[in-house]
Amino acid sequence: MKEIDQFMDGLRKRNPHEVEFHQAVEEVVESVMPWYLDHKEYHREQILERTTEPDRIIIFRVCWETDSGDVRANRAWRVQFNHALGPYKGGLRFHPSVTQSVLKFLGFEQIFKNSLTGLPMGGAKGGSNFNPKGKSSREVMRFCQSMMVELSRHIGEDVDVPAGDIGVGAREISYLFGQYMRLENRWSGVLTGKGQTFGGSAVRTEATGYGCVYFCEHMLNQHGEGIAGKTVAISGSGNVATYAAEKAIEKGAKVLTLSDSDGFIEVKGGLSMEQLQFVKDLKENRRGRISEVADTFAGVTYHADATPWGVACDIAMPCATQNEMDDHDAKTLVNNGVIAVCEGANMPLTNHAAGVLAKNNVLHAPGKASNAGGVAVSGLEQSQNAMRISWDRDEVDTRLQKIMTSIHSRCVEHGEHNGRVNYVTGANIAGFKKVADAMLAYGVV
Numbered sequence: 532m533k534e535i536d537q538f539m540d541g542l543r544k545r546n547p548h549e550v551e552f553h554q555a556v557e558e559v560v561e562s563v564m565p566w567y568l569d570h571k572e573y574h575r576e577q578i579l580e581r582t583t584e585p586d587r588i589i590i591f592r593v594c595w596e597t598d599s600g601d602v603r604a605n606r607a608w609r610v611q612f613n614h615a616l617g618p619y620k621g622g623l624r625f626h627p628s629v630t631q632s633v634l635k636f637l638g639f640e641q642i643f644k645n646s647l648t649g650l651p652m653g654g655a656k657g658g659s660n661f662n663p664k665g666k667s668s669r670e671v672m673r674f675c676q677s678m679m680v681e682l683s684r685h686i687g688e689d690v691d692v693p694a695g696d697i698g699v700g701a702r703e704i705s706y707l708f709g710q711y712m713r714l715e716n717r718w719s720g721v722l723t724g725k726g727q728t729f730g731g732s733a734v735r736t737e738a739t740g741y742g743c744v745y746f747c748e749h750m751l752n753q754h755g756e757g758i759a760g761k762t763v764a765i766s767g768s769g770n771v772a773t774y775a776a777e778k779a780i781e782k783g784a785k786v787l788t789l790s791d792s793d794g795f796i797e798v799k800g801g802l803s804m805e806q807l808q809f810v811k812d813l814k815e816n817r818r819g820r821i822s823e824v825a826d827t828f829a830g831v832t833y834h835a836d837a838t839p840w841g842v843a844c845d846i847a848m849p850c851a852t853q854n855e856m857d858d859h860d861a862k863t864l865v866n867n868g869v870i871a872v873c874e875g876a877n878m879p880l881t882n883h884a885a886g887v888l889a890k891n892n893v894l895h896a897p898g899k900a901s902n903a904g905g906v907a908v909s910g911l912e913q914s915q916n917a918m919r920i921s922w923d924r925d926e927v928d929t930r931l932q933k934i935m936t937s938i939h940s941r942c943v944e945h946g947e948h949n950g951r952v953n954y955v956t957g958a959n960i961a962g963f964k965k966v967a968d969a970m971l972a973y974g975v976v
């Protein structure tokens with residue numbers, strides 16, 4: 532379509548070399564453009580141009596000392612993308628692959644994901660190229676404290692509320708939060724994903740993985756299928772992957788794989804809760820490699836330097852990182868009879884891989900819909916903090932399930948055609964429309 536090509540040419544010129552950002556925008560623009568051109572009021576007010584330009588990007592140096600007294604300098608960013616719907620909200624990522632392009636793609640996705648939750652949250656993302664792997668907890672603490680000195684000037688409970696992402700879990704959020712309190716001399720719900728004894732919400736840890744399975748179940752039910760008895764290949768072994776596995780097992784599915792950046796484990800009989808508990812301890816506390824699971828349990832095979840997508844399964848849940856599934860992987864899954872791909876990670880598929888799924892009628896839930904459970908419970912954590920109350924586990928889980936049901940309904944509303952739902956189109960239009968309407972109401976700002 533000529534309008535898409537023209538728009539993308541301009542975006543690439545304005546943001547040279549930011550390939551991940553180009554990819555995320557292209558996916559949204561391809562879904563939204565026909566609808567956008569039919570709605571002249573958005574077009575006239577240049578809403579697409581404005582939503583693809585971040586409100587601001589803060590870039591700063593983070594200096595810290597290793598345990599042996601050596602000085603290190605990392606780069607950190609906060610991309611405050613769009614706050615039309617509420618205070619900026621989105622995670623922080625610590626990984627050597629973090630660049631401005633990666634954080635712009637994540638911040639851009641976050642705008643529409645947060646819109647889909649129905650909660651008042653704008654979109655942002657941040658992080659650093661700091662690599663926590665192999666660092667002691669004291670080194671991680673010093674890094675977090677130093678990062679917060681600058682970050683604290685740009686965030687606040689009504690301004691911007693960061694949370695975790697890859698490499699940022701309960702330990703890092705606690706160090707960041709402790710330092711923020713020290714600097715500001717007051718308690719506030721400035722971060723989410725906090726420990727439950729100091730303002731964190733029940734179910735936040737589990738929320739992204741659980742939400743992904745809730746969404747997957749709706750998607751299957753909508754098309755006459757169920758989740759019980761299905762085989763599931765999951766990638767990753769971090770926060771999202773382990774809690775997606777937990778909920779899938781609870782619902783009677785058989786989880787065949789988990790992975791990390793070195794390789795994957797295959798459990799032909801299906802991962803047991805005991806094995807999953809071992810993985811959680813391995814990754815959350817001992818910070819070891821997934822191969823250890825195969826060294827410990829009979830019936831578990833380790834495949835080095837490989838991804839799980841060659842394993843025949845009914846459902847694939849990529850829960851590790853961006854572009855972890857390419858068109859070759861997607862073709863292999865299709866040839867092996869996959870019926871659904873449900874994204875736990877952000878943008879885990881290349882746009883070509885998504886094209887292969889669409890061509891072969893595979894149900895495909897995009898992350899901005901299926902992994903929105905995490906930020907949704909973060910939004911509930913903000914509400915609890917503001918009201919100075921805390922809901923119990925059942926209350927939060929019930930609210931999470933309602934939000935995932937509502938996101939699914941909105942995808943159906945905007946993506947259904949002849950009884951089949953295109954979830955990518957549905958999620959993009961539903962998420963975009965709400966942001967666009969708010970921006971129209973504000974005038975030219």
Ligand SMILES: NC(=O)C1=CN([C@@H]2O[C@H](COP(=O)(O)OP(=O)(O)OC[C@H]3O[C@@H](n4cnc5c(N)ncnc54)[C@H](O)[C@@H]3O)[C@@H](O)[C@H]2O)C=CC1
Nearest residue numbers: 696697698739767768769770771791792851852876877905
């Ligand atoms: N934590 C959350 O609440 C949310 C996370 N996400 C997304 O889910 C994905 C996973 O995040 P978390 O589980 O929070 O992070 P995590 O740090 O707990 O786990 C990341 C996992 O991905 C694996 N991984 C990282 N890079 C990899 C690579 N290059 N190849 C293969 N595996 C790799 C790691 O080994 C680890 O198992 C990310 O895309 C993140 O943006 C999305 C929504 C919310």
Ligand SMILES: O=C(O)CCC(=O)C(=O)O
Nearest residue numbers: 621622694696905906909
């Ligand atoms: O909980 C949050 O605020 C952010 C979660 C996140 O980073 C994401 O949805 O990708």
